[in-house]
Amino acid sequence: MKKLLKIMICVAAVGFYGNSYAQQRDTSTLKEDTKELKEDIKDVADTVANKTAEIASKGYAEVTDQVYKDKVGPAGQTIYIDEHSKYYYIDKEGKKVFVTSAQLKDKPNDR
Numbered sequence: 870m871k872k873l874l875k876i877m878i879c880v881a882a883v884g885f886y887g888n889s890y891a892q893q894r895d896t897s898t899l900k901e902d903t904k905e906l907k908e909d910i911k912d913v914a915d916t917v918a919n920k921t922a923e924i925a926s927k928g929y930a931e932v933t934d935q936v937y938k939d940k941v942g943p944a945g946q947t948i949y950i951d952e953h954s955k956y957y958y959i960d961k962e963g964k965k966v967f968v969t970s971a972q973l974k975d976k977p978n979d980r
Contacts, residue, residue, distance in 0.1 A: 919961060919963065923960070924963075937949065941976050942972070946959070948968070
């Protein structure tokens with residue numbers, strides 16, 4: 870009977886110690902890590918979404934609009950001509966950026 874009482878006291882002591890140790894554990898670093906992970910996932914998702922939109926917009930423009938073969942955009946972008954004879958290029962977010970004919974540059978010769 871004494872052995873059983875000693876075992877029960879030991880089990881109870883370990884149980885109380887485990888609960889009190891769990892209460893003292895610092896969870897602030899876990900919260901910070903979780904927040905950083907969420908931000909990283911959001912950044913990657915935004916990057917993938919922008920690239921997907923850019924590729925889809927360029928593909929759509931290639932099919933529906935004319936490509937201006939002799940000129941490029943201010944930073945060397947491919948220039949498209951829409952149905953209203955307006956010049957534009959597709960930016961990194963997949964949006965049309967309209968430019969004037971004065972902003973266009975001659976396409977460099979590739980050898």
